[in-house]
Amino acid sequence: MEELEVAVTREEGAELPRYATPASSGMDIYARLNDPVTLKPLERALIPTGIRIAVPEGYEAQVRPRSGLAHQQGITVLNTPGTIDSDYRGEVKVLLVNLSADPVAIHGGDRIAQLVFSPVIKASWLEKKELDHTERGKGGFGSTGTR
Numbered sequence: 001m002e003e004l005e006v007a008v009t010r011e012e013g014a015e016l017p018r019y020a021t022p023a024s025s026g027m028d029i030y031a032r033l034n035d036p037v038t039l040k041p042l043e044r045a046l047i048p049t050g051i052r053i054a055v056p057e058g059y060e061a062q063v064r065p066r067s068g069l070a071h072q073q074g075i076t077v078l079n080t081p082g083t084i085d086s087d088y089r090g091e092v093k094v095l096l097v098n099l100s101a102d103p104v105a106i107h108g109g110d111r112i113a114q115l116v117f118s119p120v121i122k123a124s125w126l127e128k129k130e131l132d133h134t135e136r137g138k139g140g141f142g143s144t145g146t147r
Helices: 067-073
Strands: 007-010 027-030 037-039 044-054 059-064 075-077 082-084 091-098 104-106 111-119
Touching (some): 027 044, 059 091, 082 091
Antiparallel strands (some): 007 044, 027 111, 037 104, 059 082, 059 111, 075 091
């Protein structure tokens, strides 16, 4: 497994993201709140983490939902995966939304998302008059069936 060293700064009391188990792909990200934030049903909020990271060039950090939080409380990340580019140096914040029918409180220290690091591949365009033909062709949403 490749290891990546990422520079980080944090506000006083902010928890560093960390892997829950040795085989975890994503690091848990923690809310940095002085007071709880209560999300009403379908309400969204940008939750601070108190950390800033310097993702090495050629990589991105992806902010993803936590499956337990989504399953148990209906809380997910709205723009998932959210991308943190290698040139961003601001505070990492997580855009949460409450998809449940009940209000849900987010407290300081709560694990609110996961952070996954991934290599970036830059694409360039090769403009053509026609694309090659495939078996699927122009078939879009639902065209391959459900079974």
